[in-house]
Amino acid sequence: MAPRREVGGVRVDDLWHRRDGEQSAAYGRGKRWRVRWVDPAGKERSRSYARKVDARRAADALTTDLTRGAYVDRKAGQTTVGEVYDLWHPLQVHLKPSSRARQGELWGKHLKPKWGTTPVAAVTRPSVQSWAVELLGDDDVPGVAPGTVRKIVGVLRQVMGHAVELGTVVANPVTGVRLPASGPSRNLYLTVGQVEWLADAVAVEGGDDRHPWTAYGVLVRLLAYTGLRWGEAVALRVEDVTLPSGDRVGRLQVHRTDVLVGGKRVEGTPKNHRSRSVPVPGPLVVPLRALMSGRRKTARVFTTPGGAPVDGSNFRARLWAEVLEEAGERMPAGLRVHDLRHTAASLAIASGASVKAVQRMLGHATATMTLDTYADLFPDDLDDVARRMTVMIERGR
Numbered sequence: 001m002a003p004r005r006e007v008g009g010v011r012v013d014d015l016w017h018r019r020d021g022e023q024s025a026a027y028g029r030g031k032r033w034r035v036r037w038v039d040p041a042g043k044e045r046s047r048s049y050a051r052k053v054d055a056r057r058a059a060d061a062l063t064t065d066l067t068r069g070a071y072v073d074r075k076a077g078q079t080t081v082g083e084v085y086d087l088w089h090p091l092q093v094h095l096k097p098s099s100r101a102r103q104g105e106l107w108g109k110h111l112k113p114k115w116g117t118t119p120v121a122a123v124t125r126p127s128v129q130s131w132a133v134e135l136l137g138d139d140d141v142p143g144v145a146p147g148t149v150r151k152i153v154g155v156l157r158q159v160m161g162h163a164v165e166l167g168t169v170v171a172n173p174v175t176g177v178r179l180p181a182s183g184p185s186r187n188l189y190l191t192v193g194q195v196e197w198l199a200d201a202v203a204v205e206g207g208d209d210r211h212p213w214t215a216y217g218v219l220v221r222l223l224a225y226t227g228l229r230w231g232e233a234v235a236l237r238v239e240d241v242t243l244p245s246g247d248r249v250g251r252l253q254v255h256r257t258d259v260l261v262g263g264k265r266v267e268g269t270p271k272n273h274r275s276r277s278v279p280v281p282g283p284l285v286v287p288l289r290a291l292m293s294g295r296r297k298t299a300r301v302f303t304t305p306g307g308a309p310v311d312g313s314n315f316r317a318r319l320w321a322e323v324l325e326e327a328g329e330r331m332p333a334g335l336r337v338h339d340l341r342h343t344a345a346s347l348a349i350a351s352g353a354s355v356k357a358v359q360r361m362l363g364h365a366t367a368t369m370t371l372d373t374y375a376d377l378f379p380d381d382l383d384d385v386a387r388r389m390t391v392m393i394e395r396g397r
Helices: 052-068 081-091 097-115 125-136 146-166 192-206 215-226 230-234 282-292 312-330 339-350 355-362 367-373 379-396
Strands: 008-014 033-038 044-049 251-254 257-261 264-268 276-279
Touching: 008 052, 033 052, 044 052, 081 097, 081 146, 097 146, 097 257, 097 264, 125 146, 192 215, 192 312, 192 339, 215 230, 215 282, 215 339, 230 257, 230 312, 276 355, 339 355, 355 367
Parallel strands: none
Antiparallel strands: 008 033, 033 044, 251 276, 257 264
């Protein structure tokens, strides 16, 4: 095996003259000056120039890049962003199928048309910055929501990060791009009375009046009183529900969720890939027992009147939207199904549950996330702390 060439060795050759100063056979033909070097892979490379000053400048730059480890082959820099994406995306096996599918959607809709055929060496921070601003739109052209822009640019950042790992670019040009703030989201909370009205209205609109506790009504109550995410709730099986026995509180074992991948329903794991046990409030016991009566252990708790899995899009379009239109001022404007989860948090906090307990119930990764999400629910709690401390200080004086 031939010995590996030493990286570097940059030199400038005069192709028109031999070492003894005599004219070579190439004299007067082609470019006179050739820069030669050995790249990090041990391959000898060369590039020709007409002027000696240009050759010297190129040799100095190559020497600096090779010394600093910042050398990138020009041909490698011509690799397109689309080619790097095709290498990067299959490696995202650590993500849930729904997350990978979302990345694919963002790539196909927003990234591929703009960057798919662009060489990675041509992607610059200013060009990405300008494009991110364009995505937001203006008064004449509606744009993309700030939160979605952040996700789109986030995918591009990861793709270009992989380009750095492949050695096709030296640094990630997307790092440092200033992105629009998503802005504070406004959580909507319902009272118990509003939850009960909404659950009854959804049950009637759903047309399932076989017994007092219809699936859609129980589903709304369960979302509002336990804080399960939509996919977690509709994926519940009878075997996942343990109803109270003696002094033991009922529990929901949350270890799967329904997700849509490419328009198809698949079973996945809960967010953060973490299972959890959620307590069942007393008022849900009777309706859940009635709903599960006579069902197989592997049967879904919530189904349509025809026995099919409950589809989120159909539920929102055919039931939720119509009930909210009927509700008028009874319900907050812009109420989403996800706001039932926020409602569960607000009711738990109002009932005296600790932040840690609410975190475990909702399946948040940390208690900090719970506090950040529901900071607006704690002012009165802080006022109460101040009053209690005042009493304690006055008694201790």
